[in-house]
Amino acid sequence: MAINKVGIIGSGIMGSGLVEVAARAGLSVVVRSRSQSTADAMVASVSKGLAKQVEKGRATEEEAKAIIGRISAVSDLSALADCDLVIESVVEDLETKKALFAELDGVVKEGAIIATNTSTLPVIELAMVTKRPELVCGIHFFNPATAMPLVEIVRPLSAADSTIEAATAFATACGKQPVQVKDRAGFIVNALLFPYLNNAIRMLEQGTANMADIDTAMKGGCNFPMGPFALLDLVGLDTSLAILDALYAEFRDPNYAAMPTLRRMVAAGKLGRKTKSGFYDY
Numbered sequence: 353m354a355i356n357k358v359g360i361i362g363s364g365i366m367g368s369g370l371v372e373v374a375a376r377a378g379l380s381v382v383v384r385s386r387s388q389s390t391a392d393a394m395v396a397s398v399s400k401g402l403a404k405q406v407e408k409g410r411a412t413e414e415e416a417k418a419i420i421g422r423i424s425a426v427s428d429l430s431a432l433a434d435c436d437l438v439i440e441s442v443v444e445d446l447e448t449k450k451a452l453f454a455e456l457d458g459v460v461k462e463g464a465i466i467a468t469n470t471s472t473l474p475v476i477e478l479a480m481v482t483k484r485p486e487l488v489c490g491i492h493f494f495n496p497a498t499a500m501p502l503v504e505i506v507r508p509l510s511a512a513d514s515t516i517e518a519a520t521a522f523a524t525a526c527g528k529q530p531v532q533v534k535d536r537a538g539f540i541v542n543a544l545l546f547p548y549l550n551n552a553i554r555m556l557e558q559g560t561a562n563m564a565d566i567d568t569a570m571k572g573g574c575n576f577p578m579g580p581f582a583l584l585d586l587v588g589l590d591t592s593l594a595i596l597d598a599l600y601a602e603f604r605d606p607n608y609a610a611m612p613t614l615r616r617m618v619a620a621g622k623l624g625r626k627t628k629s630g631f632y633d634y
């Protein structure tokens with residue numbers, strides 16, 4: 353399965369990173385957002401980021417131009433018809449993703465792989481709304497996608513070996529380190545990471561220490577690059593809540609039961625860096 357043309361759906365934090373990663377790997381990339389202006393704005397912001405890298409001497413002007421030249425922005429789903437691989441990276445909501453997968457299945461050419469960048473949701477449920485469940489898998493990048501080396505390749509029960517091999521080869525071609533994992537909520541990283549993040553909020557609620565000191569402790573004591581509250585803000589508090597809810601729904605482990613503070617902050621629209629306000633202000 354040769355992957356030359358990739359479709360990315362969603363222009364949020366992860367969608368924009370995925371577009372840059374795939375275009376850097378020399379692939380043609382079509383980014384689809386629900387509105388043309390959002391899709392165009394996303395390409396403009398990738399272009400701005402590349403211009404900064406040229407300024408810093410991390411890329412040449414020609415490289416930046418070539419990367420942008422490989423990206424096109426669309427609002428019409430049917431523009432993804434001739435992609436070899438489509439990765440959806442829209443909001444972490446099962447019903448939204450299921451509706452999108454069903455629509456994509458009717459649009460994307462036969463034999464193409466349809467993948468999800470979901471952090472926790474059951475990939476098999478997305479596969480089963482299509483007529484090509486053997487061609488569906490998870491390709492889970494990490495935030496920020498341009499910098500983080502890991503990609504989890506998630507294998508639902510329906511996936512063909514050739515799909516998993518092609519997805520793994522795609523991640524490698526993007527310069528990433530792929531690992532293969534079964535279709536279980538949270539896969540490897542989030543299943544281990546989120547009890548820690550949730551327990552940091554519990555510790556804050558219990559008044560054990562203040563937020564800045566908890567972050568300082570985990571950086572200085574464990575050599576983590578950032579503390580749990582800075583990481584929650586980076587991931588997005590709505591996405592973090594959706595991840596915990598999906599983990600709890602699957603395993604009923606109390607460590608996955610989202611702390612009330614997180615749920616209230618999401619209700620208040622404090623979603624982290626993307627809204628410039630979360631545990632910290634930006």
Ligand SMILES: NC(=O)c1ccc[n+]([C@@H]2O[C@H](COP(=O)([O-])OP(=O)(O)OC[C@H]3O[C@@H](n4cnc5c(N)ncnc54)[C@H](O)[C@@H]3O)[C@@H](O)[C@H]2O)c1
Nearest residue numbers: 362363364365366367441442443444469470471493495587
């Ligand atoms: N944030 C992270 O750290 C991270 C890391 C890895 C994977 N992910 C996964 O990536 C996906 C996207 O997360 P994100 O952080 O980019 O979120 P985000 O909030 O930055 O972006 C969400 C995108 O979904 C679109 N969207 C919202 N509702 C929609 C709908 N009803 N139909 C179609 N599109 C809709 C928005 O317009 C936006 O483009 C999620 O599945 C998330 O779990 C997130």
